Amino acid sequence: MEKYPLFETERLVLRQITMENVDFLYELYTSDDVLKYFGMSPIQSKDVVVSMVENYEKQLDLGGPMRFxxxxxxxxxxxxxxxxxxxxxxxxxxxxxxxxxxxxxxKGIMGEALSPLLNYLFMDKGMNRIGAVIVPYNKASSRVVEKLGFKQEGLLRDYILQGDHAYDAYMYSLLKKEWLE
Structure with a gap:
């Protein structure tokens, strides 16, 4: 069974999400500010968050997505x-x-957090291309990925549905050869 790696940076630790994090995640995923351009509606109960955390564990066993x-x-x-x-x-x-x-x-936190994740994806997971989908209004998120070397490729029209509203989204990508430069 695969395990979550532990990443440390100057200010941060990236580790596996556990059941101890349910209250934090519930607060995070019911915040209008956080979800504004996220592409998901607010979570309705802590039971949903418990299922999310359980799913992170199941997906790991299947070699699937990971959330730190x-x-x-x-x-x-x-x-x-x-x-x-x-x-x-x-x-x-x-x-x-x-x-x-x-x-x-x-505060530069997200760029610092994503750097070891990108390195892990390219070097340990064998990825050649990593994408990021960002709504045009989320300028701060675009700046985060651009500072990491991502290139904007194009506009995906009505790509994200949140509630009754459809948002366009920019597709960004970073290639392994660009990361290694």
Whole structure:
């Protein structure tokens, strides 16, 4: 059985999400600010979050997507998540996703968290291409991936449905050869 790796950066630890994180995730995924461009409606109950955490474990056993807790080293407090999904093993590609509590926005946290994840995906998981789908209004998220070397490829029209509203989204990608430059 595969295990979640543990990543450490200057300020952060990325580790497996556990049942101890249910309250945090419920708060995160019911926040209008966090979900504004996320492409999902607010979670309706903590039972849904429990199922999400159980599913992360099941997916790991199947070689599927992974979602990491982003934890501040100094306080040992969880402040967000990041991970990958939409895996195509045959084409060696996947997409990343991430979120952060609003009081941590604008501090360079997400770029710091994504860097070891990208390295893991390219070097350990054998990915050749990593994508990110971002709504045009989410300029901060676009800046995060652009600083990491992602290139904007095009606009996906009405790609994300949230409630009754459809959003366009930019497709970004980063190739292994670009990451290694």
């Amino acid at each position: 807790a982003i934890v501040e080293k100094q306080t040992d407090k969880m402040i967000g998540t990041c991970g990958f999904h939409g895996i195509s093993k045959a084409y060696k590609r996947c997409e990343i996703g991430y979120d952060l509590i609003p009081d941590q926005w604008g």
